[in-house]
Amino acid sequence: MPSTDHDFVSTLPSALRRLRDARPLVQNITNDVVMNFTANALLAAGASPAMVHAPEEASEFARIASSLVVNIGTLTAPSVTAMVGAAAAAREAGVPWVLDPVAVGATTFRRETVAKLLEEKPTIVRGNASEILAVATGVRAGRGVDADGASSEVADVAAALAKRTDSVIAVTGAVDVVTDGTTTWAIANGHPLLTAITGSGCAVTAIVGAFLGARVAPLEAAAAALVLVGIAGERAALDCPGPGSFAVRFMDALAAITPEDLAAGARVTRA
Ligand SMILES: Nc1ncnc2c1ncn2[C@@H]1O[C@H](COP(=O)(O)OP(=O)(O)OP(=O)(O)O)[C@@H](O)[C@H]1O
Ligand SMILES: Cc1ncsc1CCO
Numbered sequence: 001m002p003s004t005d006h007d008f009v010s011t012l013p014s015a016l017r018r019l020r021d022a023r024p025l026v027q028n029i030t031n032d033v034v035m036n037f038t039a040n041a042l043l044a045a046g047a048s049p050a051m052v053h054a055p056e057e058a059s060e061f062a063r064i065a066s067s068l069v070v071n072i073g074t075l076t077a078p079s080v081t082a083m084v085g086a087a088a089a090a091r092e093a094g095v096p097w098v099l100d101p102v103a104v105g106a107t108t109f110r111r112e113t114v115a116k117l118l119e120e121k122p123t124i125v126r127g128n129a130s131e132i133l134a135v136a137t138g139v140r141a142g143r144g145v146d147a148d149g150a151s152s153e154v155a156d157v158a159a160a161l162a163k164r165t166d167s168v169i170a171v172t173g174a175v176d177v178v179t180d181g182t183t184t185w186a187i188a189n190g191h192p193l194l195t196a197i198t199g200s201g202c203a204v205t206a207i208v209g210a211f212l213g214a215r216v217a218p219l220e221a222a223a224a225a226l227v228l229v230g231i232a233g234e235r236a237a238l239d240c241p242g243p244g245s246f247a248v249r250f251m252d253a254l255a256a257i258t259p260e261d262l263a264a265g266a267r268v269t270r271a
């Protein structure tokens with residue numbers, strides 16, 4: 001039975017303080033379903049969101065952003081141009097960036113776009129288990145935008161992918177896995193109601209970007225975001241009648257969680 005990683009958990013309050021002090025400018029090129037929800041989640045967490053996605057300006061903006069979030073949920077040809085251009089600009093300018101490969105296994109268009117984006121060296125890739133498996137194997141996997149695998153089963157695949165791509169890999173599910181290929185954490189925070197609303201995964205990815213933008217180191221940034229969203233989900237679910245009010249309470253909880261709450265509620269073990 002693995003025990004809590006107290007060394008890491010004790011760093012969580014300073015990571016959240018850093019995010020709220022820095023109020024990082026997080027550029028998002030994300031999907032049409034979750035744009036408003038994502039911007040509000042970033043505000044609630046303490047970041048400053050900017051949904052700047054036009055091909056004409058996305059790469060220019062990426063050079064001045066604190067971090068960049070690229071989410072392929074509702075991909076179009078112009079959005080691919082914006083994403084690849086912004087990711088390249090971020091890499092050149094030393095701006096950290098995070099990739100959410102939504103439903104990457106579903107179509108050739110998504111697989112080819114993710115292959116192009118991986119060439120721009122994302123700092124972190126965050127997906128559900130079927131998405132991370134599809135990225136790792138390059139083959140068709142999973143049904144669509146929702147997960148259908150257990151994250152714990154992909155920990156080895158994620159660690160190998162982290163080594164191969166030199167990125168941190170964050171796999172979400174009932175238990176999340178975060179790995180840089182050497183250190184691997186399992187995070188048991190969260191609530192099933194998070195899967196009953198659209199965009200909770202996209203919000204996690206954006207908040208990973210927020211911690212990165214506050215210059216928290218990648219492995220710690222990914223884990224802190226997963227703990228924050230997980231605890232917010234747990235709080236929001238208390239006496240919650242259903243998904244509608246859960247989404248509202250989730251936003252309230254994200255804003256109300258203190259740095260100390262983060263350390264007190266974290267369930268992080270070293271794998
Ligand atoms: N069964 C579960 N129990 C508790 N928490 C969960 C469960 N499944 C997912 N979560 C949490 O929900 C959040 C979103 O993860 P999920 O894997 O559902 O992302 P996703 O599939 O990309 O979602 P979406 O694409 O709909 O935004 C994460 O914080 C994760 O820890
Ligand atoms: C439902 C849905 N379809 C494309 S993106 C998206 C939001 C979850 O990622």
Ligand SMILES: [Mg+2]
Pocket residue numbers: 102128145201202
């Ligand atoms: Mg998703």
